[in-house]
Amino acid sequence: MNTQRRRLMQTGALMGLMASAGLISQAEAAAWNKAAFEAKSIDDVAKVLGGGAPQKSDQVVLRAPDIAENGAVVPVGVETNLKATEMAILVEKNPNAMAAMFIVPAGAEAFAATRVKMGQTSNVYALAKVDGKWLMASKEVKVTLGGCGG
């Protein structure tokens, strides 16, 4: 069996085990969105996520530096005052655009901050799902030292 399939089955098996042990409910053990993370371009990711093409919105705030000193560790944040149920951070020129996705249950603020790798200067997108539709904000982040190694 090839390694990837074995790994996927192991993860699936583990999730199933954890769910049946009551550690995480079936619904919450939301399987890792492989298709979204394997999609290449921003458009490809949007197609996988569904809900139509993301619309620019000034109510979605993307926090990212103008210049990233170290492409391996770029602080990025997404937030909105709107009721977002999901959010995502995408880096346009990375081999796969989607860097991270966040699920926002009731009782959490639509806010997330993390650090991502950027291979080169690129547009970075913050997406927020509001009423089933994706809204977005973007900016260019310049990278002096690329962050994917090699």
Add this chain to the structure above:
Amino acid sequence: MASPMRIRAAEKDGVVDVKVLMKHDMETGQRKDAAGALVPAWYITTLEAKVGDKVVFASQFGPAVSKDPFLNFKLKGAAKAGETITVTWVDNKGETRTDKAEIK
């Protein structure tokens, strides 16, 4: 067993600010080691934060999240000072780590 995460959760004016620092190499699968061989992809894929039985926040990561992943999120209404927040991550090899912290 994987190294522990550092979790800081503090309430202020009804909002609990949670910062998690995980220990994980987050290999993209594109890096070559000193011998020139490709280092296999190895990265955290999912993270879940719970207070009691309730999932209060969840994330999915890809290999583009930086090594030793950092995550900051905020809770408003789902938790308060004195409660315990439990964070669990799972990686693409099926390894997992759970840590907890008291919300200050």
